[in-house]
Amino acid sequence: MIEVEHLSKVYGTTAAIKDITFKVNTGEILGFLGPNGAGKTTTMRILAGYLPATKGRATVANYEVHENSMAVRQRIGYLPETPPLYPEMSVVGFLDFVAQIKGIPAGDRPQKVESAIKRCNLVEKRHTLIRKLSKGFRQRVGIAQAIVHDPPVIILDEPTVGLDPRQIIEVRHLIKSLAGSHTIILSTHILPEVSTTCNRIAIINQGEVVATNTPESLLSQMNAGGGYELEVEGTLETTQWALQSVEGVTLVQSLDDDPSVTAAGRHRFQVSVDEQKGRDIAAAIVGAGLGLYAMRPTGASLEDVFLKLTTKESPVSDNDQPLQDSMDRLEIEDRHTHESIEGEHGKIH
Amino acid sequence: MGIIMGNILAIYRKELQSYISSPFAYLIAGIFWFLAGFFFSIILQQLIENAAAFDLQRQQLGGQGAPSVDVPYLVVQNFLGSLSSIALVILPMLSMGLYTEERKRGTLELLSTSPITNWAVALGKLLGVLTFFVTLLMPLLIYEAIALGASNPPFSIGIVLLGHGAVILLAASILSLGMFISSLTDSTILSAILTFALVIVLWVIDGAAKSMGGPMGDILSHLSLLKHYTNLIQGVVDSSSLLVFASYIFTGLFLTAQSIDALRYQRS
Numbered sequence: 001m002i003e004v005e006h007l008s009k010v011y012g013t014t015a016a017i018k019d020i021t022f023k024v025n026t027g028e029i030l031g032f033l034g035p036n037g038a039g040k041t042t043t044m045r046i047l048a049g050y051l052p053a054t055k056g057r058a059t060v061a062n063y064e065v066h067e068n069s070m071a072v073r074q075r076i077g078y079l080p081e082t083p084p085l086y087p088e089m090s091v092v093g094f095l096d097f098v099a100q101i102k103g104i105p106a107g108d109r110p111q112k113v114e115s116a117i118k119r120c121n122l123v124e125k126r127h128t129l130i131r132k133l134s135k136g137f138r139q140r141v142g143i144a145q146a147i148v149h150d151p152p153v154i155i156l157d158e159p160t161v162g163l164d165p166r167q168i169i170e171v172r173h174l175i176k177s178l179a180g181s182h183t184i185i186l187s188t189h190i191l192p193e194v195s196t197t198c199n200r201i202a203i204i205n206q207g208e209v210v211a212t213n214t215p216e217s218l219l220s221q222m223n224a225g226g227g228y229e230l231e232v233e234g235t236l237e238t239t240q241w242a243l244q245s246v247e248g249v250t251l252v253q254s255l256d257d258d259p260s261v262t263a264a265g266r267h268r269f270q271v272s273v274d275e276q277k278g279r280d281i282a283a284a285i286v287g288a289g290l291g292l293y294a295m296r297p298t299g300a301s302l303e304d305v306f307l308k309l310t311t312k313e314s315p316v317s318d319n320d321q322p323l324q325d326s327m328d329r330l331e332i333e334d335r336h337t338h339e340s341i342e343g344e345h346g347k348i349h
Numbered sequence: 350m351g352i353i354m355g356n357i358l359a360i361y362r363k364e365l366q367s368y369i370s371s372p373f374a375y376l377i378a379g380i381f382w383f384l385a386g387f388f389f390s391i392i393l394q395q396l397i398e399n400a401a402a403f404d405l406q407r408q409q410l411g412g413q414g415a416p417s418v419d420v421p422y423l424v425v426q427n428f429l430g431s432l433s434s435i436a437l438v439i440l441p442m443l444s445m446g447l448y449t450e451e452r453k454r455g456t457l458e459l460l461s462t463s464p465i466t467n468w469a470v471a472l473g474k475l476l477g478v479l480t481f482f483v484t485l486l487m488p489l490l491i492y493e494a495i496a497l498g499a500s501n502p503p504f505s506i507g508i509v510l511l512g513h514g515a516v517i518l519l520a521a522s523i524l525s526l527g528m529f530i531s532s533l534t535d536s537t538i539l540s541a542i543l544t545f546a547l548v549i550v551l552w553v554i555d556g557a558a559k560s561m562g563g564p565m566g567d568i569l570s571h572l573s574l575l576k577h578y579t580n581l582i583q584g585v586v587d588s589s590s591l592l593v594f595a596s597y598i599f600t601g602l603f604l605t606a607q608s609i610d611a612l613r614y615q616r617s
Binding site: 045052078081086089103 | 455
């Protein structure tokens with residue numbers, strides 16, 4: 001439904017996106033994931049026909065977005081980063097206006113507006129002026145204007161930004177309910193968003209798509225952060241030395257951010273391994289004469305995958321709390337491994 | 350074609366609705382009506398006093414000397430003249446927000462990604478703001494009807510209507526150019542100031558052109574809004590005057606559509 005081939009956009013001398021290629025199949029939700037400033041909004045704007053691309057092709061429903069702009073505009077619903085709203089209009093008046101400029105015949109309009117209002121849970125606010133709505137409701141009106149004409153393709157740029165957790169869940173449910181009959185591409189810098197709503201993920205960093213896959217395949221492909229958490233009576237060096245003999249161990253890192261948690265002489269470590277090597281690890285630790293007090297398998301998270309793909313030379317600049325936490329952990333990894341993190345393979349030596 | 354008309358109508362209605370719900374529009378209307386009413390009563394009073402004095406003078410001279418003054422005609426002339434001066438200040442304020450607001454709120458992104466052409470948006474907006482201005486003129490017609498209804502012999506309604514047609518044409522030209530300027534910037538104040546400056550230049554270009562002389566002066570004097578406006582309110586319907594106003598309106602629309610299109614290329 002959406003095909004993007006070798007798309008580039010250059011502003012002056014800086015390239016916002018470089019040679020991007022990806023595809024969204026009919027009825028699918030594609031999450032476009034990346035840190036702020038990675039080129040998400042630029043890509044969305046090109047797809048919506050708002051910005052012309054410098055190079056490459058983007059087609060929506062087999063129409064080239066720039067050459068056949070009008071045909072594309074008829075087939076898309078677009079929620080920009082800031083929802084485009086007229087504060088002096090009422091919700092129902094605004095949606096009727098949008099339906100009108102999207103070319104919905106007068107006869108079908110009331111019914112389409114009604115269904116958008118119901119879908120976005122705006123029933124009790126229908127006659128309220130948009131100016132008087134809270135941020136969450138405004139965002140919903142923004143989504144309602146993107147779906148009011150029932151377009152085959154929906155482009156959502158950061159649909160949950162600025163919402164409280166309950167509203168975020170509601171919006172995610174809404175987006176999920178739109179899949180199937182609509183093809184959706186949504187951009188976000190929030191990880192749980194894609195893992196809970198999207199069929200596929202495209203991770204973009206510094207203007208380049210670094211991975212495209214389903215959340216599950218990305219996890220298994222990367223095997224990032226998988227392994228065991230250990231509590232050992234011994235220092236990091238001795239533990240590392242003890243685990244040298246175990247095949248597949250790629251990383252031993254300290255987790256002692258809170259010393260009061262562990263008793264004297266004991267330290268907590270994260271061990272990354274490719275396969276199920278719990279038995280070997282336990283044997284190696286005990287065999288080296290170190291006390292093993294706890295051992296717990298830890299699963300890989302999408303967060304780790306994301307960070308591995310998007311963190312190279314320059315760190316991710318993001319204030320998001322979960323990301324920040326992982327950043328700290330990532331820095332710890334870096335210190336102990338003396339190696340920069342590889343992009344595609346995600347293996348750390 | 351039907352779709353385009355529908356689009357223009359949608360924008361037109363949206364614009365009108367924004368005036369109805371905007372306190373700023375009521376403020377403008379209040380100021381306009383106050384100034385127009387004030388000027389009207391001053392002009393009426395002065396002219397009647399002058400005419401009375403003139404008639405007295407004539408009687409003393411025994412019916413000799415200058416012919417009698419056509420008071421109704423002078424009232425309409427002077428009033429329309431002062432109306433254009435008020436409009437000069439009011440119109441930039443009406444046009445300043447046409448596109449700057451859309452740019453600031455990000456709604457331009459909605460319009461630019463909807464199946465509607467820039468032309469339709471610009472035309473709908475121009476018609477909307479012009480309708481608002483025409484609404485401002487309506488009550489003034491009542492003053493004039495009352496005052497001129499008292500004139501004897503009855504005054505030709507044609508001149509009054511033609512004069513107001515000229516005001517509307519003038520307003521449409523200025524609003525169209527002002528709309529273009531508002532499409533260039535995010536700042537409403539800047540848009541108003543630039544429009545005001547442009548209108549002043551077009552207003553007085555006649556005088557500058559006369560002093561310049563030569564073919565260049567001829568061309569420039571033809572651009573003068575004041576010259577063509579004065580022609581029309583004096584009851585002289587010249588097709589070249591109509592053409593000049595039409596050109597201004599078209600140029601404004603054309604430049605607006607182009608500037609909105611160009612905006613997509615420079616946005617960073």
